[in-house]
Each structure stands twice: as structure tokens, then as C-alpha cells.
Amino acid sequence: MSSTKIFLKSSDDKTFEIDETAARASETLKNIIDGGCLDGVIPLPNVSSNILPKVIEYCKKHGGDNGSSKKIANGGVDKDKEILPDYDEEEDKREKVRVDELKKWEEEYMDFDQQVLYDLMLAANYLHIKGLLDLTVEKAASMIRGRTPDQIRENFNINSDFTPEEEEEMILIEDEWDDEWAFD
Amino acid sequence: MADHLKTENELERDWANLNLDLLIIIFQKLDFEDLVIGVTLVCHSWFEGSKNPHCWQTLDLHNWSRIVRRFHPNENKDLHLELRPLIELAIRYSGGSIHSIIYPDLCVRESDFLLVAERCPNLKFFYLRLPHMISIPGFCAAISKWKDLEGMDVDKYALHDKILKQINKSCASFTHLRAYPKVYAANAYDIVRCLPKLKSLDLSQSLFSYDSLMYILRGCKELESLDISGCGSEIGDDDTDVHVAAAHLKIFRYDPGPFTYWFCPKCMDEDFFRYAF
Numbered sequence: 001m002s003s004t005k006i007f008l009k010s011s012d013d014k015t016f017e018i019d020e021t022a023a024r025a026s027e028t029l030k031n032i033i034d035g036g037c038l039d040g041v042i043p044l045p046n047v048s049s050n051i052l053p054k055v056i057e058y059c060k061k062h063g064g065d066n067g068s069s070k071k072i073a074n075g076g077v078d079k080d081k082e083i084l085p086d087y088d089e090e091e092d093k094r095e096k097v098r099v100d101e102l103k104k105w106e107e108e109y110m111d112f113d114q115q116v117l118y119d120l121m122l123a124a125n126y127l128h129i130k131g132l133l134d135l136t137v138e139k140a141a142s143m144i145r146g147r148t149p150d151q152i153r154e155n156f157n158i159n160s161d162f163t164p165e166e167e168e169e170m171i172l173i174e175d176e177w178d179d180e181w182a183f184d
Numbered sequence: 185m186a187d188h189l190k191t192e193n194e195l196e197r198d199w200a201n202l203n204l205d206l207l208i209i210i211f212q213k214l215d216f217e218d219l220v221i222g223v224t225l226v227c228h229s230w231f232e233g234s235k236n237p238h239c240w241q242t243l244d245l246h247n248w249s250r251i252v253r254r255f256h257p258n259e260n261k262d263l264h265l266e267l268r269p270l271i272e273l274a275i276r277y278s279g280g281s282i283h284s285i286i287y288p289d290l291c292v293r294e295s296d297f298l299l300v301a302e303r304c305p306n307l308k309f310f311y312l313r314l315p316h317m318i319s320i321p322g323f324c325a326a327i328s329k330w331k332d333l334e335g336m337d338v339d340k341y342a343l344h345d346k347i348l349k350q351i352n353k354s355c356a357s358f359t360h361l362r363a364y365p366k367v368y369a370a371n372a373y374d375i376v377r378c379l380p381k382l383k384s385l386d387l388s389q390s391l392f393s394y395d396s397l398m399y400i401l402r403g404c405k406e407l408e409s410l411d412i413s414g415c416g417s418e419i420g421d422d423d424t425d426v427h428v429a430a431a432h433l434k435i436f437r438y439d440p441g442p443f444t445y446w447f448c449p450k451c452m453d454e455d456f457f458r459y460a461f
Contacts (some may be wrong), residue, residue: 118197125206137206141318142215148257149225154200161227 006033007041008056014049018056022063046126051119058132059159061105089171110139114156204236211239216274217254224226240278245270246311248288268296274302282445284309294322308357311337313364324350335360335384343371348378359406364385372396376403384409388437391415394426401429409435 004020006029023029032042047055112120117136124132143155153160162170211223211234223234233239245251245267247330252265267290274282285294291314300307307330315323315338324346327333333355336342340363351358359382361375367390375385382404388411397412397419410433419426419438430436 114199115197118199118202121206122203125203128278133209135208137213140210144210144214144222145218146254147218147222149222151227152222157197158227158230161200 008047008052009041010045010047010049010052011045012049014052016049016052016056018059022056022059025059025129026129027130029127035053044127047123050121051116054116054120055123055127055129055132058109058129061102061109062129062131089141097111106135110135114143196249200229207233208236208238211236211334212241214239216240216243216245216270217251219277220270220273221254235277237277237279237281240274241281241283242286243271243274243278243282243284245288248290251288261418267292268299271296271299275300278304280304281306283307284311286311287313291317294318297326298322301329305329306332308332308334309336309360313337313339313340315339315341315411319415320344320346323347327351328354333358333361335365337362337386340367340371341365343367343374345374348374352378359383360385363390365389366391368413369393371394372400376400380404381406383407386411387415388412389414397426398429401426401433405432407433409433411435412439413437413439415440 005019005023006018006023008016008018008029009021010016020033023033029042044052072180117139121136121140123129124136144152147155149160152158160167207230207409210221212303214223217318219234219239224231248265251270252263255265256263267288271285280303282300283306285300285304285307287310294317297312297315297318298308310333318326323342323344327347327350331354333351334357338361343363358379361379361382361384363371363375363386367387369391372387375382383406385400385404385407386409390412400410401407410430415438419440421427426438450459
């Protein structure tokens, strides 16, 4: 099945091609397409050519399969009560394989450093691609969980802008946990 | 030109000044302890971002030993941490907008319960498994403050007649109840009498009679989800009376066993939220 092609122009004036069905993974693009304001090329002044192919890769994988991803999300609900008249074991197996394959794809797709993460998160936010935003936000959160402030700064390349006095104060607060908040 | 672009690119990836909306979405994914001793100490702008009440709506203290270890990373001896300062801290950060609180499985003092009632009037859900240090009047006083309370996951101690009556009186939106362990038939009658508008009721791992089951099914007409699994009930698929009475349920779990400890709110699946909220 062939699909209408859409052209996207990055902030640095490079043009990329994407199928309409894939582009619909983005709410922003979907609205532009449905709004009928499509005038050849859609300019994306907030997305650079470094990251746009990565965004397109995600859309290609997820565009047009909204129906079945919903099915995955609700899988297993009402298990005890649900009556499935045309329950198809083969279909169930295929679905499982598909989900596993998608998970593996996501793992590989999300393997990048904090700079790409930053760009991709902003692009997903700007283009309203919910699934991609969730993935990037979750990755950022996982780079914070269980870590000390120093480790977090290192992960995100942030410099501490606390003054030495403030740093001192924080150490004092930490001491307070030992002295006051704890008891023997 | 290339250098100029590069600098600009690096400026763009300034995580310290990431757009506040995104920063808050990330912080919302984090646990209390990661916010308190991680995020707030990274830099000024993250500290400011973390003050947004949306980051603090769920105060999950269930994994208490992990939290204690986080607060004392360099010590190995037996560690203790007071609950109250942590709750105070979370309330301060949240500006009192906490929606759900999951107390650790420690004996919670009445004052620690009333503190949340006083300062977080918008509470929708609480989880409390060791409430035995809270008096019945204290419990009722807290409930009376929570007009928006939608559900609770409690020890059956909290199924006291007076507490249930207080819920009936004060909490118009109360629809979700999970009680544990070993809820008896008498509790079931009180539940139906005081909370006939329940939508979700989870009494799994209880001791349950056929009669009390029928009483609940006939009494709580708005019930959508009922879990009496692990109650040793021997309901078969051919038990017509039960299934007719349960026809209005969307979810009905009645598998008799085995007896299992229920969940840890952090490693659970989404099921918990479907039940709890």
C-alpha cells in the first residue's frame, strides 16, 4: 500500500521525507495534515537535521498502529471474566512476538547519550509524539533514580551553581538527618 | 561557523535550564527520596523546579528500608529514620497538595496521621497497614478533613463501624476500598451498610462466607470490581446464584487460593492503580 509523502524541513533547512501514516504519530503533524494547510513542505524550526531522522525513525515504527498498541496496553485486563468467543491462540502468540520485538527495538533505539536525549525529548514535546516523549522522559528519570547529586550532575553534564556557603549548608542538612532525624 | 554551531548546540542541551514543563514531567516520575536527596541538590534551577506541587502528589514511603539507606548512604549499622520529618518535608514541598500517601509498614503514630489530615485536605487515597497506634476518634477526625477521599487500602482495624460511618458522612466520592488481612463476615456487613456506593472492593486473602459474598453483591449495586481471591471460597463457574448476582461487575476475581502476600506498590503492575484509584 502506498501512502502520501510528506516533506519536513529541519531548522537548518534540510528536507526529509516521511509517509503520511507515519507522520500521524505526531499530533502536531496530524493537525497540520488534517487542517489542510499542507503546502508542500512542513517547516520545523525547532528540530535540527541531527535529530529529525531519529524522530522519523520512531514515527515509521509507530505510525498507523495506534489500534494495536492500545490492545497491548489493555492486555490481561478482565482476564477472569472476559469471554473471548473467537479467541485465537495463534493470534495471541503473534501479538506476543510483536510486543517482544517492539521492546527490543525500543531498547536499541533508546541507546544514546544525554545530548541526543535532550534533543529528542524537546522534539517529541514540540511535535506532540506522546509515546516518544514518555520514552525519553523515562530514560531521563532513570538517569536520576538512586543517584547522588554528583552522579546526576555528571550524567547530565550540569555544573553545580551552588555557592560554597550553600554547599556547606547542604552538608549541614545532611548531618541533621544523622543527628536529629535518626534515633537509636 | 562549525564551532559557533557547536557552542550553540551545547547551550541548547543545558539540562539545568530545560523547559520547566519537561523538567516537572521528569520529576513526577521520581520517588520522594530521589527528589529530596537527589534533584533538589543538583543546581538552583532544578531546586526551583522541584518545588512544583505536581512533583509531590504521591508520597510513597512504602519501601522504607530503601529510603533509610538512601538517607544514610555511608553507614552500615542498624539505621533508623523518623517518619515525621520526612512527611513534614514532603508537605512543605508540595504546599499541601499531596493526593495520595503510602505509609511505610511501620506503626504510624496518630500525630503523623493527623498531620497529613490537617495539612493535606485534598487527599484522595491513603495506604496504611499498621494503624494500631491511631485511636478510633483520631481516625474519624482525620477522615472528616478529607472531603475528596476516594479510596483507602487499610488494615481491617480501619473497618471499625465508627470509621466507616465517618467516611459515609464526610467523603462523598469514596468508592475504592481494599482491606487486609482476614476481613470477616461482620466487616462485610458494615461495609455494605456504610459504603453502599463502592465501585471497587478488594477483600482478597480474607475469610469469607458464601452469605457475606451474596450480601455484598446484592448490597453494593454500583460495584464494578470485586476481588475475593485467596479467600478459600469455592465458587464454581456453574454457581448460578453468584454469577447472576455478580452480573453487574466488570472485574470479578474469586480464585480461592493460594494465599499470597499482596504487593509492593513500586514493583507492582498497573493493576494496583486500577484498583486503588
